[in-house]
Amino acid sequence: MVAALLSCNNSKKEPGKTTENKTGTESTNNPPPAVDYPPASDYTPITNITYLADGAEIKNTASILVSKDKDKLQAGAPFLCMLTSNSAKNNNEYLTLNFLLDTKPGTYPVVGSSFQRGKSPNDEMYGGILGGKTKLTEKKVIITECRDLGSNNMGGHKWSISGTCEEVVIPAMGIMLMDKTKNHPKEVKLQKISFTNLSFDDNWEEMMEKAMDKMKKN
Helix, strand or coil: CHHHHHHCHHHCCCCCCCEECCCCCEECCCCCCCCCCCCHHHCCCCCCEEEEECCEEEEECCEEEEEECCCCCCCCCCEEEEEEEECCCCCCCEEEEEEEECCCCEEEEEEEEEEEECCCCCCEEEECHHHCCCCCCCCEEEEEEEEEEEECCCCCEEEEEEEEEEEEEEEECHHHHCCCCCCCCCEEEEEEEEEEEEEEECCHHHHHHHHHHHHHHC
8 A cells, every 4th residue: 555655646647648659659548458357256365364263264365564663562573563364254353452562483472462253233343443452462473483574675674473372261241242132242251262374564564654744845
């Protein structure tokens, strides 16, 4: 997204302008040849996260956003990672798992989590919005692999991580428990969380600042 913002101006062309072919003569603006794409129904998202929610297995896609940990909660873990996984395919499961991170394998603390499932008006909400306020917990994420994918050509590097989290117990939000007409659980237990090949840029904030500055100048 950031790359698109930074390069959008470079891709603009004057409408109606003709191009020259290899013989040096002008050619008309012929439309590009049609491309046969596979039907949308043939596309299957790659599963890169699995976990158990109260014993029920969920397989889904996930993504991460990594920024600098401004609260400096733990030495040796300068980044805050927000992992999100949203699915409408099963039971509308929405998972957010926040944990500290460094660009190497290791064990890092979970600092926030949230989970939502079901459909309104019977949906269940656990934890805070977007994982809640960050704070150190006893729960851990084990990063089993951290690969440097090289320069992102925007002042930083792109990385890929894989890892696991054995268990996270997330209490129900108070507003959900206030509704006495529904028998909502008081907590949800997520177990055997496993994710693979989630990529991120280590200078995401700087990339966003550059993109915003370029938009303002234009």
